[in-house]
Amino acid sequence: MVRVDGKGSGALVELRSLDKKYRRGGEEIDVLRGLNLDVDTGEFIAFMGPSGSGKTTLLNLIGGLDNPSSGTVRIAGDEISKLSGRHLAAWRARHIGFIFQMYNLIPVLTAFQNVQLPLLLTNLSKAERRKHVEAALDLVGLSDRMHHYPRQLSGGQEQRVAIARAIVADPTILLCDEPTGDLDRASGDEILDIISRLSKEFKKTIFLVTHDPVAAKRAGTLLHLDKGSLLECTADGQFACKSEDRGR
Amino acid sequence: MKFLHLIVLNLRRKKTRTALTIGSFLIALFLFGILMTIKTALGSGVDVAGADRLVVRNRVSLIQPLPFAYRERILQVPHVRDVTFATWFGGYYQDMKNFFPNFAIDVEAYRRVFPEYKFTDEEWRGFVEDREGCVISPPLAKKFGWKIGDRIPLEATIWGGTWEFNVRAIYETDRKEFTSPELWFHYDYLDERRTFFKGLVGWYTVKVDDPANAVEVAGAIDERFANSPWESKTETEKAFAAGFANQIGNIRLLILSIGSVVFFTLLLVTGNTMASAVRERTGELGVLKTIGMNDQTVLFLVMAESIIVAAIGGGAGLALAKLFTLRGDPTGGMLPNFYLASRSLALGFALAIAAGAAAGVIPALGAMRLKIVDALRRV
Numbered sequence: 001m002v003r004v005d006g007k008g009s010g011a012l013v014e015l016r017s018l019d020k021k022y023r024r025g026g027e028e029i030d031v032l033r034g035l036n037l038d039v040d041t042g043e044f045i046a047f048m049g050p051s052g053s054g055k056t057t058l059l060n061l062i063g064g065l066d067n068p069s070s071g072t073v074r075i076a077g078d079e080i081s082k083l084s085g086r087h088l089a090a091w092r093a094r095h096i097g098f099i100f101q102m103y104n105l106i107p108v109l110t111a112f113q114n115v116q117l118p119l120l121l122t123n124l125s126k127a128e129r130r131k132h133v134e135a136a137l138d139l140v141g142l143s144d145r146m147h148h149y150p151r152q153l154s155g156g157q158e159q160r161v162a163i164a165r166a167i168v169a170d171p172t173i174l175l176c177d178e179p180t181g182d183l184d185r186a187s188g189d190e191i192l193d194i195i196s197r198l199s200k201e202f203k204k205t206i207f208l209v210t211h212d213p214v215a216a217k218r219a220g221t222l223l224h225l226d227k228g229s230l231l232e233c234t235a236d237g238q239f240a241c242k243s244e245d246r247g248r
Numbered sequence: 249m250k251f252l253h254l255i256v257l258n259l260r261r262k263k264t265r266t267a268l269t270i271g272s273f274l275i276a277l278f279l280f281g282i283l284m285t286i287k288t289a290l291g292s293g294v295d296v297a298g299a300d301r302l303v304v305r306n307r308v309s310l311i312q313p314l315p316f317a318y319r320e321r322i323l324q325v326p327h328v329r330d331v332t333f334a335t336w337f338g339g340y341y342q343d344m345k346n347f348f349p350n351f352a353i354d355v356e357a358y359r360r361v362f363p364e365y366k367f368t369d370e371e372w373r374g375f376v377e378d379r380e381g382c383v384i385s386p387p388l389a390k391k392f393g394w395k396i397g398d399r400i401p402l403e404a405t406i407w408g409g410t411w412e413f414n415v416r417a418i419y420e421t422d423r424k425e426f427t428s429p430e431l432w433f434h435y436d437y438l439d440e441r442r443t444f445f446k447g448l449v450g451w452y453t454v455k456v457d458d459p460a461n462a463v464e465v466a467g468a469i470d471e472r473f474a475n476s477p478w479e480s481k482t483e484t485e486k487a488f489a490a491g492f493a494n495q496i497g498n499i500r501l502l503i504l505s506i507g508s509v510v511f512f513t514l515l516l517v518t519g520n521t522m523a524s525a526v527r528e529r530t531g532e533l534g535v536l537k538t539i540g541m542n543d544q545t546v547l548f549l550v551m552a553e554s555i556i557v558a559a560i561g562g563g564a565g566l567a568l569a570k571l572f573t574l575r576g577d578p579t580g581g582m583l584p585n586f587y588l589a590s591r592s593l594a595l596g597f598a599l600a601i602a603a604g605a606a607a608g609v610i611p612a613l614g615a616m617r618l619k620i621v622d623a624l625r626r627v
Contacts, residue, residue: 086543089543096540100624118539
């Protein structure tokens, strides 16, 4: 279930009255305004909206990369906006997997080593880490490229390594920030296939930010973000349907 | 040490830059090692000085002598247990480059006052009984291949002519600081043959009954010879040795000055390198934080990089300095105890690590405080 009216309860992700303001020069910019969102486990949500509408900011707040100006972010019962830096980092390691548009792999590490990075923060043994990494790389179809460096991989393969890195620690939530934005259609489709599979087979809760309507259609729920507010869209992608503001 | 691999790989990203930074540590610590070796060599007398020994010298300067007759008068001072004396000879073997310290000594009391030098009774007796006999140190014996029974000619720079000596004893000692190349011979032999300064000695060494009485004894001796043509200056053996070393300048200040400049430059160079490295990897640091690495671990990664560079460069520099000093005194006798002490090695390595840590701390704090959203924007 996905709700944008702030009336849900007990959802995996609960955003309440979320405000985010940035100060640029002397000017204060409202990026998110009183945003509410409830998302249950296993949902696949796509966020669309014009540039600067706050999609990435929203993703960062859900992932604990940034703090809201006001409001609360509660995920799996933890109010993460109140966690300290050290605890928030540990929480992120346990619950969140990130997939970026530009892959963000460490260039001096092989695919295997890149995927292993999140596991270095755990107490897993070397053998256990190897098992997890191989499974993750196998899932994205890159078992035969595990000792390649990022520069030796195509863009699509790099993004698959990034997906493997995001899922290797078995996070609760996957946050994907335009994961196909830098790829051709064929490679993009491959990435979307993997993300869809993670949703359907592995029941991951996925938030996808995209400008691509084709990518957005893979999601079970499409939300439109504009001027700091969320609008829930119909399956055919029409935006002006239900607004979170209705109940306010 | 799960992240060691990542740290090493980061250092290998810009091989030239890393090599140059390591090189600057290497040169700095090599220089440090050599300076410390020189300091140790010049100050070796200071380190071996006995706490219960005083040195009485001419108040005007060390090269001015004192009357032989002072010996008895010093012995009369309360708390003085023994007195011996020596005079600088300043001879060299065959060529000036073969210069080494050599003294005319008071054969009767010298062994009693300096018990750290060990002899067999037979060798000592042989020395005492031979007016032209001499004692040499093991390094001197090794340097010229001399052995007991050899006859050695020395050219005298002060007293003139060639003086010949018979090697009668080679002392032994447990302490490396005592083993400088040196030669002692009979004061009587010197005084009999020289044409000037007869009846005068270079300096007295006084053994007191208790180190606690040293100040009182020093005052009493100087008071005894005050207002005489040969006024004395009595000081602890340590102060005397330090004064001797400082004749060529304030070594400690010199080393401190050079060392401070080098280390300050090193801090700037390494700090700049680490700041560049962190700046270039801002996005990656953001990714590491995103996947759950906490701020303290990020701080540790950057600090570790800086410290590893310092350890490699500093270690290599000190190792080179050690190798250099293993060849012995490069001055041909001016710095007899030319060796890099373990204590200096440890101090040098600790300083290198400290410099590495200090150079890395500001970039590391910057990396630690980096906000993830800001870092990711720079990818």
